[in-house]
Amino acid sequence: MTTTTVARTETSWETVIGLEVHTQLRTASKMFCRCPADYAAAAPNTYVCPLCLGMPGTLPVINRTAVEWTIRTALALNMRIPELSKFDRKNYPYPDLMKGYQISQYDMPLSEGGWMDVEIDDLGRQRIGITRVHLEEDTARLLHRENEAGERFSLVDVNRSGVPLMEIVSEPDMRSPQQARQYLVQLRQILRYLGVSTADMEKGSFRCDANISLRRPGDEALGAKVEIKNMNSFRSVQRALEFEQLRQAAALEAGETIAQETRGWDEEAQVTVSQRSKEAAHDYRYFPEPDLPPLQTAAETVEAIRAALPELPAARRARFEADYGLQPFEAGLLTEEPAPAAWFERAVASLGDDVPAGLPRGIATWFVGELTRLMHDAKPPDTLETIVVQPAQLAGLVQLIDAGTISNTQAKDVFAEMYASGEDAEAVVERLGVSQISGEDALAPIIRQVLEEHAQAAEDYRGGKAEALKFLVGQTMRLSRGQANPAQASELLRAALDDTAE
Amino acid sequence: MTAPAADPWLTIVEAAQRLRGGEVTSVELTRASLERIRATDERVRAFITVTEEAALESAAAADELLRSGDAPSLLTGVPIGLKDVLMTAGVRTTAGSRMLDQLIPPYDATSVARLRAAGAVAVGKTNMDEFAMGSSTEHSAWFPTANPWDLERVPGGSSGGSAATVAAGQCVASLGSDTGGSIRQPAAFCGVVGLKPTYGRVSRYGLIAFASSLDQIGPFTRTVEDAALLLQEIAGPDPLDSTCSEAPAPDFSVQLGEGLEGLRIAAPREFFERNAEGQGMDEGVAAAVEGALELLAGAGASLDRGASLPSVGYSLPVYYVLAPSECSANLARYDGVKYGYGSRGGASMWADMEATRQEGFGREVKRRILLGAYALSAGYYDAYYLQAQKVRTLIRREFDAVFAGADLIVAPTTPTVAFRQGEITDPYQMYLNDIYTIPANIAGLPAISLPCGFAEAGMPVGLQLIANRNSEALLLRAARAFEGLGEWGLRRPSLG
Numbered sequence: 001m002t003t004t005t006v007a008r009t010e011t012s013w014e015t016v017i018g019l020e021v022h023t024q025l026r027t028a029s030k031m032f033c034r035c036p037a038d039y040a041a042a043a044p045n046t047y048v049c050p051l052c053l054g055m056p057g058t059l060p061v062i063n064r065t066a067v068e069w070t071i072r073t074a075l076a077l078n079m080r081i082p083e084l085s086k087f088d089r090k091n092y093p094y095p096d097l098m099k100g101y102q103i104s105q106y107d108m109p110l111s112e113g114g115w116m117d118v119e120i121d122d123l124g125r126q127r128i129g130i131t132r133v134h135l136e137e138d139t140a141r142l143l144h145r146e147n148e149a150g151e152r153f154s155l156v157d158v159n160r161s162g163v164p165l166m167e168i169v170s171e172p173d174m175r176s177p178q179q180a181r182q183y184l185v186q187l188r189q190i191l192r193y194l195g196v197s198t199a200d201m202e203k204g205s206f207r208c209d210a211n212i213s214l215r216r217p218g219d220e221a222l223g224a225k226v227e228i229k230n231m232n233s234f235r236s237v238q239r240a241l242e243f244e245q246l247r248q249a250a251a252l253e254a255g256e257t258i259a260q261e262t263r264g265w266d267e268e269a270q271v272t273v274s275q276r277s278k279e280a281a282h283d284y285r286y287f288p289e290p291d292l293p294p295l296q297t298a299a300e301t302v303e304a305i306r307a308a309l310p311e312l313p314a315a316r317r318a319r320f321e322a323d324y325g326l327q328p329f330e331a332g333l334l335t336e337e338p339a340p341a342a343w344f345e346r347a348v349a350s351l352g353d354d355v356p357a358g359l360p361r362g363i364a365t366w367f368v369g370e371l372t373r374l375m376h377d378a379k380p381p382d383t384l385e386t387i388v389v390q391p392a393q394l395a396g397l398v399q400l401i402d403a404g405t406i407s408n409t410q411a412k413d414v415f416a417e418m419y420a421s422g423e424d425a426e427a428v429v430e431r432l433g434v435s436q437i438s439g440e441d442a443l444a445p446i447i448r449q450v451l452e453e454h455a456q457a458a459e460d461y462r463g464g465k466a467e468a469l470k471f472l473v474g475q476t477m478r479l480s481r482g483q484a485n486p487a488q489a490s491e492l493l494r495a496a497l498d499d500t501a502e
Numbered sequence: 503m504t505a506p507a508a509d510p511w512l513t514i515v516e517a518a519q520r521l522r523g524g525e526v527t528s529v530e531l532t533r534a535s536l537e538r539i540r541a542t543d544e545r546v547r548a549f550i551t552v553t554e555e556a557a558l559e560s561a562a563a564a565d566e567l568l569r570s571g572d573a574p575s576l577l578t579g580v581p582i583g584l585k586d587v588l589m590t591a592g593v594r595t596t597a598g599s600r601m602l603d604q605l606i607p608p609y610d611a612t613s614v615a616r617l618r619a620a621g622a623v624a625v626g627k628t629n630m631d632e633f634a635m636g637s638s639t640e641h642s643a644w645f646p647t648a649n650p651w652d653l654e655r656v657p658g659g660s661s662g663g664s665a666a667t668v669a670a671g672q673c674v675a676s677l678g679s680d681t682g683g684s685i686r687q688p689a690a691f692c693g694v695v696g697l698k699p700t701y702g703r704v705s706r707y708g709l710i711a712f713a714s715s716l717d718q719i720g721p722f723t724r725t726v727e728d729a730a731l732l733l734q735e736i737a738g739p740d741p742l743d744s745t746c747s748e749a750p751a752p753d754f755s756v757q758l759g760e761g762l763e764g765l766r767i768a769a770p771r772e773f774f775e776r777n778a779e780g781q782g783m784d785e786g787v788a789a790a791v792e793g794a795l796e797l798l799a800g801a802g803a804s805l806d807r808g809a810s811l812p813s814v815g816y817s818l819p820v821y822y823v824l825a826p827s828e829c830s831a832n833l834a835r836y837d838g839v840k841y842g843y844g845s846r847g848g849a850s851m852w853a854d855m856e857a858t859r860q861e862g863f864g865r866e867v868k869r870r871i872l873l874g875a876y877a878l879s880a881g882y883y884d885a886y887y888l889q890a891q892k893v894r895t896l897i898r899r900e901f902d903a904v905f906a907g908a909d910l911i912v913a914p915t916t917p918t919v920a921f922r923q924g925e926i927t928d929p930y931q932m933y934l935n936d937i938y939t940i941p942a943n944i945a946g947l948p949a950i951s952l953p954c955g956f957a958e959a960g961m962p963v964g965l966q967l968i969a970n971r972n973s974e975a976l977l978l979r980a981a982r983a984f985e986g987l988g989e990w991g992l993r994r995p996s997l998g
Contacts, residue, residue, distance in 0.1 A: 050609050054835045056602070057589040057611060057708040059743050089831050091878070095851065100834020154851070156839070285878035287887055290714035290828055292744050 013214040013249050016222055017180045017241060018172035021187060023197045024138060024205040025066050025164035031137040032060030032103065032162055039159035040203070052162035054098030059291050062087075066135060066164035067295065069196040070110050071305050073166060074133045076190050076312055079114030081302045087135075087289040092282050095154065096139040098161050106286040109134035110295070116190075117314065118174075118183045128183055129171030138163040166197070172211065172222065177241035181234050184208060189313045193338050201233055208237055213258070214248045223248075224258040228272055231265045240265040244272055316341055324348065324360035333368045339384050340367070343391050350392035351399070362398040370412060374419050388422035389415075397425035404485050410434045436485045440492060443476075443484060447492050450475045461497050469493060508534035510581065511671045511994070514728040518576040521568050528568065528579030531674075532561035532623050535581035539625065539672045542997055547647045548657075548667040550586050551594050552626035557581065564621045576731055578621030583667040583676035586627040587634050587660075588614050588719070589708040597710045598630040598642040598660075601862035602842045611708020612743065613677060613719050613736040620735045625673060628663030632864045633833065634684055634712040636660050637935040638926070641866045646923055649691060650995040651961055655920040658688030658935075661722070665692040668722045670997055675732050676722045681712050682821050683915075683939025685720045686951035690915035690964020693953045693993065695981070696722050697729045698939075700971045701946035702747040704733075705740030711832040713825035714745075716943040724991060726952060726982040730754040733974065749972070757979035763802035765980055768809035768908035769795060773938060777815050781934060784918045786957025791914045794954040794965045797987045798912065803980070806908060811900045816893050817941040818933060823877050823890035829867075830874030836862060869929065894944050901945045905970040910980055914938050915951040915964035938966060948974045950981050953990035962990065 030037050033051035051058040071081055088106035114130040140161040142154045168187065174180045188206060191199040199206040208231060213223035228244060231237045248258050263272040311319070313335050320331035320341075335341045347363045348355060371394065375382040397415055400406050406414060406429060417428040429435055437443055450472055451458050457475075461468035469490065476489040507520050508530035520526045536554055543549055564579035573579070584590060587597045589607040596602045610618065617624070631641035639647040639662025647662040649655040650670040657666040661678030665688035668676050678685040680698035689696025697720045704719045711717060721732035737751035774791075776782035783791065799805045838844030838858030845857035863871070877886035904911060915938060926932045942949035947968050954965035965984065969977035985991060 050607075053840060055589075055607070055609075055841070056595075056597070056605070056710040056835070057607070057609075059707050059745075061742060061744055091831050091834060093834060093837065093855065095837070095839050095855075098835065098840065099831075100837065101831045283880045285830075285875065285880075285883075287827060287831070287878055287883070290745070291711075 012216070013252065014217045014219070015175055015177075015241075015245050016172045016213050016215060017174035017177070018211045019170045019174070019180060019183060020209040020211070021168040021170075021184070022207045022209075023166050023168065023191060023199055025069050025166055025196055026198055026205075027063055027065045027069065027164055029063060030162040031063050031066055031135070031164040033058075035162065037163045039163070042159050044155070044157040044159060047159040048161070052098065053158055054100075054161075060103060060289075062292060062295070063164055067110065067297075068305060069164075069194070070133060070135045070166050071297065071302060072194055072309065073168075073191065073196055074111030074114065075302070075306050075309060076194055077111075077114040077116055077130050077133060077168070079111035079130065079133055081111050081297055082108065083297055083299070084108065084294055085110045085297065086294040087292045088286045089289050090136075091285040094139070095156060096142050096161075098140060098158065102136060102139065103289055103292070104136035104167075105134035108294075110297070116183065116186060118179060118186055120179060120182050123176075123179065126173075126175075126179065128173045131169040131171055133166060133168050136165050136167060137161075138165040172213075177238045177245065180210065180241055181238040184234050184237060186313070189336065193310055193313055195310075195338075204232075210237060210241055212241055212244050212248070214245070214252060224260045226258065226260070226272075227262045229262060229264050229275070232267070236265055236267055239270060240272055243270065247272065310338075320364075324364065325357065326361060326364050330361075330364045330368055333372075334364060343367070343384050347391035347395045350395045356402065359395070359398055359402060362402065363395055366394055366398060366415070370415050371419075374416070387419065389419050390422070393418055393422075393424055400425050400429065404436055404488075405429065406434060406436050407482065407484075407486060409482055410436065435483060437480050437483045440488075443480075443489060443492055446476055446479050446484065447489065447496055450479060450493070451496060458497055469497075510535040510538050510674060511724075512674055513725050514576060514580055514674055514723065514731050515725070517580050517674055518578075521564075521579045522573070528561040528564040528623060529558060531579065532557050532581045532625065535625050535673055538670070539667075542650075542670050542672060545648060545653055546650055546666050546670045546672070546997070547645050548583070548628055548663040548670060548672060549626045550596060550598070550629050550642075550644055550663070553593055553624065556593070557623050557625045560618070560621075560623045564623060567621055573621060575620040575622075575735055577617065577735055579623060580674050581623045581625045582617065582732075583626060583628045583664055583673040584614060584624050585661050585664045585676070585678045586630055587679050587710045587712075588627075588677060589710065590614055590624070590627065593624075593627065595627065595710070596643070597634070598632040598644065599863065599867070600643040600843055601836045601858075602710075605842050607708075609708065611719075612705035612740045614708060616736050617677070622735070628661070628667055628676060628678075630663055631660035631684075632867050633710065633829070634660040634679055634681055634717075635829070635866050635870055637683070637687055637932050638921070638923070639663060639688075640923060641864055643864055648923070649920045649961075650997050651693060652920070652959060652995075655922050655961070656691065658691035658916075658920060660684040660688075661696075662688050664722050665689050665694055665696065668692070668694045668724060669995060671994065675724075675728055677719060677732075677736070678722055679709055679712075679717055679719050680939075680943065681716045681718075681825060682943050683936040685722065686915050686939045686949060686964065686966060687935060689722060689951040690953075690962065690966075691920035693962030693964075693990070693995070694722055694724060695726055695729050695950065695952045695985075695991070696720065696964075697733060697950045697974075697978075698942060698948065699733060699737065699974055700747070700948045701943075702745055703751070703948070703972070703974065704736050705738075705743040705746045707740055707742040707746075711828075713828040714832065715828060716821075716825060718943075726950070726978055726985050727755065727758060729950065729981075730758060730974075730978045747972070752975055754975050754978055757975045758982045760979050760983075761802065762798060762980060762983040765803040765910060766806065766908045767798055767803045767910045767912050767980070768806045768904050769912050770809045770811045770814065770904060771807070772811050772814045773913040774807075781937065782917060783914050784957070787914060787916065787918060787963050790955030790957055790963035791965060794984070795912065798984060801983060801987060805912075809904050809908065809911075811897070811904060811941070813893060813896050813900055814941050817897060817944050818937055820890045820893045820897065820944055821936075821940045822873065822933060823886045824894065826870040826872075826874030827877050827887050827890075828874065830871045830878065833863075833867065833871055838862070866929070897941060898945045901941070901947060901970075909969070909973075909976060911968040913966045913968060915966040919957045919959075919961035919963060942966075942968050947971060948977050950977055952981050952985055954984070954988070955990055956993075962993075
């Protein structure tokens, strides 16, 4: 594919993307039985019971927490919660489906008609419609193997069978692969803020199928839709959509029609491959699940769940900018996940009620700078759960800098010690004997010595070379072994030079 | 030799009295039951599995409880049969199908667990039409069961084994399941009492599903009083069945002595007249049922013969859309991968799965799976499944309207007496057996069949009483009163 094609694509065709996300809920038990749902570390086929094995005679019992968490998610996505909802059977034979049908929701989902604002730096804010969020059960896992004789066979691990699975279906409102990726990033962020899912794409708790079609700009009707499956990272979703965008555009340019089909993403080859045409599509023979009565959700229940919603990422980011004076990129980094934001706010809170302006920003700077770097450089990398340094201790360090007790440069060494030992900033400063030399009396002898030793530079400054001052400040720092307060040193030097100039 | 007091022809109430009076032990009673099975079951073939050892063990345990005065219920120590559609921990459960040839369940159905807790002694698993689909027990994958009154005839179905074992004096009582008449029709054919409770009264947990919105477990007994007792033990809320009523079970025996005086009984025209296709009761059945109606009126009940259920004639078509639809999904799990019968060695996994279902299911089961899959298919759903649900609602409302002016409904249980084995080969003719019983399943109503006379060749005839939802106590009261008006239930088949 040539770059010419790319250029033509961008001008000639509009890309239309809709996403279907399946995300596991991290409830204690499975959707319809009492088996534990957190099977990640379990040996195969140990978290099973007659129900999730599909034994005859078993009956499903709804996990109320899963329903509540789905409503919580739906409310965070601005959805309507109908009073009446129901479960349906989706029939299809497959060895990973223990009952031969999946209990899902067809025409009366738990929620409908919501939206999410997706923000991309260069494109700004776009409102993406969300068609529905509903609840269903996950299937067992098939592990495909080959024996020594080259025969292929599959193993079934039933641990995943019956884990609560939330399906989030977007409207075809996205117009670029980049936007689709950002939608997923923000959706995952919301799910983690709500605490309802680990939403980890690599580990399979968050899965995405993408629908993409192309049409002429201004056309109302949608083009033939291609569904892409088998992408296991946000990056591969974007790549697959980009590939498909080009493939479809080239085909359309060549006068071909796009076949409505399902294609799989081949990560290795970085291409999509046709899997199944529309003609072969399943007839799922949905009908209402007779083993479960319809779900009634009282308006008061919805309001109680709404009232208990945590602050969501967008709101928190805005508040961090407004209340703490953070730059957008700092607020964005801090609020990407709930844990850093909470850590940061604990640090701020430790400063007491009357927080001097500028201190929260200082904490944020240290968080996204030194703290993040140290965590990242550790082997294996640290997390906020594993580090010993506490939020209040970082706040203490920033206070020392603000008071001029230590310089920023000194603070880096101090923080490295704190990070390693978990000591307070004051203790490290005392132990290392680092403190900043401030005040005219303390600095005056050093400045005198610098001016004596570097008469030429002093002369240059007086002669109008302003940068000579920087050199002299540097020499002051060197002579003080880094302990001089650079701002004060600079001021005192200038005063001394100006004095002698007259 | 068994003690003379150990007689499996006893009722639950009589057995309980003798067990408590020390006249007989549960072990003796259970031995008598097992001996009677040995003596007669080669001819009747009521049982797929007899659990002699386990039965004697639980009988010994029951005797302990009886001796110490801690017997939890009147059922303690009483030998009973369980339809093979009920999951029994450690005991082979086949649902009459090759598909479940060697299934040993890891758990007990709630009803079974409750009977165990009550101290009842399960002697074995009774024969049935495969997956409860049939009206003659001829569709069992294993063998047909014979009617104890005439071994050439069928016992009815699908719970034919459970009806026959009580009629043959092998067990004091048994459990069956009723989706379209599978308790009441065989009860009528075998001259015993058969009760289908309100949908949701008895937990379905552990009942191998045929049609989930219609299935209900219920008792076969020799008397109405026994039916009330047995229902009492198995009824009530169950957190494992979300469709089970959360209301605690009332005392089902409390009204038993109150008689028929003042009861308003509707006899809807549609149950007594021939329908547009000319279908209706045989002469002998009609005579017995009409006689029963006179007796009811004579005993103080007011009879409304003008009542009508205009849409009840659609019950059969509604049933044969809904039940197969649900079964097409319920039976999808039998693919040979996890348990039960599995065909191996085919060209692919899919070939094995297909062969498993081809070989594991019988013709009637396959017919219904196909019917159901068709009715649910894209393009047909609205015309079949959805339409059937609408008519179901209509029928339900018509019953509600009749119950606004009546306490009970009376109807025949079956259009004929038990037919001969092999006599009915056309599936539709077989389905017609259930025209009087299906409506109660469609509407979720409790209904009972009890003996009301004998017709051709001395075969028993059943009378059906239907009550409003959750009105089992009233239903049993009327049934008990009617039972006292004749001696049909006391006659025994000359089985030897």
